[in-house]
Amino acid sequence: MSMPFYVAPEQQMKDKADYARKGIARGRSAVVLQYEGGILMVADNMSRTLHKISELYDRIGFAAVGRYPEFENLRLMGVRFADVRGYQYDRRDVSGRQLANIYAQTLGTVFSESLKPWEVEIVVAEVGDTAADDEIYRITFDGSIVDEQGFVAVGGSSDHVGTVLKDRFAADAPLSAALNTATHALARENGEERELEASNLEVAVLERSREHRKFRRIHGRRLTSLIEEGQAAARTSSGGGDTTEDEANE
């Protein structure tokens, strides 16, 4: 009776993975996608100070979902790593790939070595000189790393959100249209249909044409007008189903 339980490694890993997935599924999703001027990052976030989207370095942005203290830790680590690296060598020597690797290794180690895996899923996006040079990496709780093309959704129902994104995604869409695509996808999380207002959204862009640091947050009046512009454009351009859906939302 007092024998220690033997748990097969497969079972152990599966339990940890289930635990992490459940934790992540409790929170809202985030999406990262290309638009004509760079990369757009959108998260469903009520808080205006506890960010899910942040700047890591000149061209590199960070988006995360899951437990805040855990991904905040990862964010701080990334900023420190990038700043040390950029100071040691040159600003151009900091790349999204390095950061994604560091995150993958850290999450992988935590997943295999500690009892409780981290309930986070993160995206590292780097805007390049041209759209073809953009890089978007998705890193999951177990340290898997995926090089995503064009767009990615992370979070509890990322599959669902990702499917909606895929239908509407266009790499050369203007910012307002891309934002409309992103909010449209986020609003259909968990199969539900909600209305996302500017106050629920955390939005930032990595703007290709910007000098020095490309990361810029979009909030307040500019965000509201972009949302309205996107909705108006979606109403006039798209036919049938989408239009009625959008109208039903208003």
Next chain:
Amino acid sequence: MFAGFEGGRLPAAFMSAGTSSFTEFLTSVHPEMLPGHRLPESGAAGHLTPDATTIVALTYPGGVLLAGDRRATQGNVIANRDMEKVFRTDEFSAVAIAGSAGFGIEMARLYQVELEHYEKMEGRSLTLEGKANKLAQMVRGNLGLAMQGFVMIPLFVGFDENTAQGRVFSYDAVGGRYEEHRYHSIGSGSVYARGSIKKLYTDDLDETTAIKVALESLYDAADDDSATGGPDLHRKIFPLIDVITEDGHRRIPAEDVARLATEVVEGRATDPDGPTASLS
């Protein structure tokens, strides 16, 4: 892939709640990367790095300007003709250095990272006073270097978003911080440059006139100080000029500076001592 990257993880310091200061973090993780680390105990070594020379700063309604000549000297030799000693530090501030170039430029680079690092870690930037004080601490940290002959002095300017005006801060080698009003100059030619600005400065300068005043003063410094370089029309080397307004930091494009600097040089062809102040 990274010094100290062991067992698939960065050292614990990277993940600790710790500090938002890059310099403090670097001190704990990579002290060898800090400027002036592990210097010989004794002996003057000031001759090892060239000296950067004249910097001027002046405020005008709605902004502040920072300009520097391009010369670096080592004794009586011109070590560098096109040195950059004016640096954008963030969206609303800039710093320029005079004195030991090797350490000064490194400190400016570290300071740049310091401000940006804080902003990213905390999600908001430091106040202008906070930035000025941080720089004072960094200068003080280099006191050991100064004692060995590596004296470097920064001049810090920024646009204060709270009061909507440009401000200038000067420093001494022990980290004393002094707010300057209207204008200031540092470096070997600063005596001449300051005298020149004093006679040309008014409280209602616009941006272009402010640039002209800066160029005239740098010309005067170069005229009387052998370590300061004047506009070099043949090699197309002109002073660097940064302005900071409520729209943020902007470096004046080289062609604009070239045009204005050429005007100044041509003016001196007919009037070698430059514009005179009226006494009436």
